[in-house]
Amino acid sequence: MIDLPDFSPLRITQHPDRPGRKRFDVLDHVIAVLPRRPNQKLLSRLPKSTQVKRLLRGGQHDELRTLHLDNKRATAMTLARYDSTDAFKSLTWARKLVQHCLEHKPAKLGVLPVGLDPADRDEAVLAIAAAAQAASFELPNFKSKNARKNALATLQLLAADPRWKLSSVEAESVGNNIARWFTAMPPNVLTAKAYRECVEKLAGEYGMQSEFIDERKLEKLGAGAFLAVSQGNATRDAGILRLRYRPSGTKRPELALVGKGILFDTGGTNLKPFKSMLDMHIDMQGSAVALGTAAALAIQQVPFAFDVWLAISENRLSATAYKSQDVVTAVNGKTIQVIHTDAEGRMVLADTLSLAAREAPKLVIDYATLTGACITALTTRYSGVFSNRPDTAGLLVRNGAASGERVWSFPMAEDYDEALKSQTADIKQCAADGSGDHILAARFLNQFVPSDVAWIHMDLSAGQHKGGLAHVPSEITGFGVRYTLALLQTAADGPAGIAAAIGA
Numbered sequence: 001m002i003d004l005p006d007f008s009p010l011r012i013t014q015h016p017d018r019p020g021r022k023r024f025d026v027l028d029h030v031i032a033v034l035p036r037r038p039n040q041k042l043l044s045r046l047p048k049s050t051q052v053k054r055l056l057r058g059g060q061h062d063e064l065r066t067l068h069l070d071n072k073r074a075t076a077m078t079l080a081r082y083d084s085t086d087a088f089k090s091l092t093w094a095r096k097l098v099q100h101c102l103e104h105k106p107a108k109l110g111v112l113p114v115g116l117d118p119a120d121r122d123e124a125v126l127a128i129a130a131a132a133q134a135a136s137f138e139l140p141n142f143k144s145k146n147a148r149k150n151a152l153a154t155l156q157l158l159a160a161d162p163r164w165k166l167s168s169v170e171a172e173s174v175g176n177n178i179a180r181w182f183t184a185m186p187p188n189v190l191t192a193k194a195y196r197e198c199v200e201k202l203a204g205e206y207g208m209q210s211e212f213i214d215e216r217k218l219e220k221l222g223a224g225a226f227l228a229v230s231q232g233n234a235t236r237d238a239g240i241l242r243l244r245y246r247p248s249g250t251k252r253p254e255l256a257l258v259g260k261g262i263l264f265d266t267g268g269t270n271l272k273p274f275k276s277m278l279d280m281h282i283d284m285q286g287s288a289v290a291l292g293t294a295a296a297l298a299i300q301q302v303p304f305a306f307d308v309w310l311a312i313s314e315n316r317l318s319a320t321a322y323k324s325q326d327v328v329t330a331v332n333g334k335t336i337q338v339i340h341t342d343a344e345g346r347m348v349l350a351d352t353l354s355l356a357a358r359e360a361p362k363l364v365i366d367y368a369t370l371t372g373a374c375i376t377a378l379t380t381r382y383s384g385v386f387s388n389r390p391d392t393a394g395l396l397v398r399n400g401a402a403s404g405e406r407v408w409s410f411p412m413a414e415d416y417d418e419a420l421k422s423q424t425a426d427i428k429q430c431a432a433d434g435s436g437d438h439i440l441a442a443r444f445l446n447q448f449v450p451s452d453v454a455w456i457h458m459d460l461s462a463g464q465h466k467g468g469l470a471h472v473p474s475e476i477t478g479f480g481v482r483y484t485l486a487l488l489q490t491a492a493d494g495p496a497g498i499a500a501a502i503g504a
């Protein structure tokens with residue numbers, strides 16, 4: 001059994017008062033958050049104000065300056081000017097600021113906003129809190145000598161507004177940390193069996209029931225698309241893991257979160273070349289994002305019922321692996337002509353989406369590192385979104401801008417299906433050549449979601465971004481958790497409200 005870490009290692013405390021000398025004495029480092037053009041009177045309120053004023057003269061507004069106080073601890077103080085623009089820029093500013101402070105290896109970090117207007121102040125402090133949460137969490141590390149990178153254990157918010165909802169910042173960071181931690185696991189450690197055990201344990205801790213639909217059950221269900229992929233595995237431990245969150249008095253799920261959980265994607269019979277295969281242990285990130293989102297929702301005790309469906313398998317090259325021109329039948333009875341074994345994500349999702357939709361949730365959201373084409377279209381800065389509701393684009397894109405996890409919406413026009421017309425089966429898995437595979441993949445998945453269920457598909461092109469993205473400092477971003485939590489908050493009645501808003 002894999003040892004699970006503490007997914008929320010950073011303690012955040014709130015201190016409403018203006019800090020006096022004593023407060024600085026307990027901190028290793030304090031961030032003074034200032035407006036873009038702080039006036040001199042404001043700066044006089046800070047310790048070492050003469051030096052502060054000198055440091056801020058000249059220099060770019062985004063330059064970070066650090067000085068040391070005269071106390072016994074020689075507390076470091078970083079001066080950071082905040083220029084409110086948009087969520088992504090705020091979070092990026094916060095990531096760089098926290099990274100700068102962590103170079104000084106503080107265990108106790110303070111944040112002191114000075115002279116910002118309240119909206120800017122809230123945005124800046126909450127962005128720093130999110131960035132500090134992400135930075136303090138260590139991704140899996142197998143160095144034989146203890147190699148903890150940072151010591152950050154406490155974040156003190158000074159001159160804090162008691163109305164700040166830190167519990168949701170914390171829940172979200174648990175979700176993001178879960179998503180990143182599982183995604184970063186080596187594929188020989190995070191086997192299907194190990195992943196399943198971990199998820200079952202976490203589900204228990206967060207008050208969710210779990211059920212594992214193994215290959216034998218999937219055969220009975222007629223899940224030929226999932227099994228086409230899993231038949232190439234060396235062991236029979238692939239399957240679909242279903243979690244149920246049911247607050248008292250609820251029965252049917254209003255929401256289903258579905259994730260692609262390919263533990264390693266070799267490409268299968270149509271083997272990937274080395275460079276393309278190198279990082280393919282991240283191909284289960286969709287499932288980790290669904291799991292992380294579920295954990296965050298459960299921690300916040302949302303009042304609606306939801307299901308989570310994780311499609312867990314490897315995609316291997318083997319004598320039993322599926323091949324081009326195989327024809328398989330999915331759970332919903334549709335037959336699929338296999339074209340390319342590297343398009344395995346849409347195969348496992350076809351059956352998983354069908355099963356999820358059978359429970360008649362109001363809204364289905366799936367997450368998948370599905371296509372290279374989505375990265376070609378957007379780079380790794382944005383993820384792609386698709387929906388079977390035509391008028392969602394605005395809402396989905398606006399939510400990306402507001403949350404700082406940016407998405408772009410792609411067409412879902414019916415005539416794209418012409419590229420998936422098959423002579424031998426109901427549908428082709430993908431086109432043999434041509435462009436726009438992210439759109440064709442979404443059109444393929446659309447065949448497995450009944451039209452009366454509102455559905456959002458997220459192709460996680462921003463799941464991996466060199467140098468980190470927004471508030472997240474690691475290359476693996478866990479993109480999607482923050483986006484979804486923000487989306488669900490935009491409607492007072494949760495998934496039903498979102499479904500109504502997108503015309504379900």
Ligand code: BES
Nearest residue numbers: 340342343344345369370371372373430
């Ligand atoms: N997991 C990959 C997509 C991917 C590539 C995600 C790189 C993240 C980074 C997916 O299973 C895949 O291989 N898709 C193929 C589809 C094609 C064969 C139609 C692709 O994009 O090349």
Ligand code: ZN
Nearest residue numbers: 265342343344
């Ligand atoms: Zn693939």
Ligand code: ZN
Nearest residue numbers: 262265283345
């Ligand atoms: Zn894949």
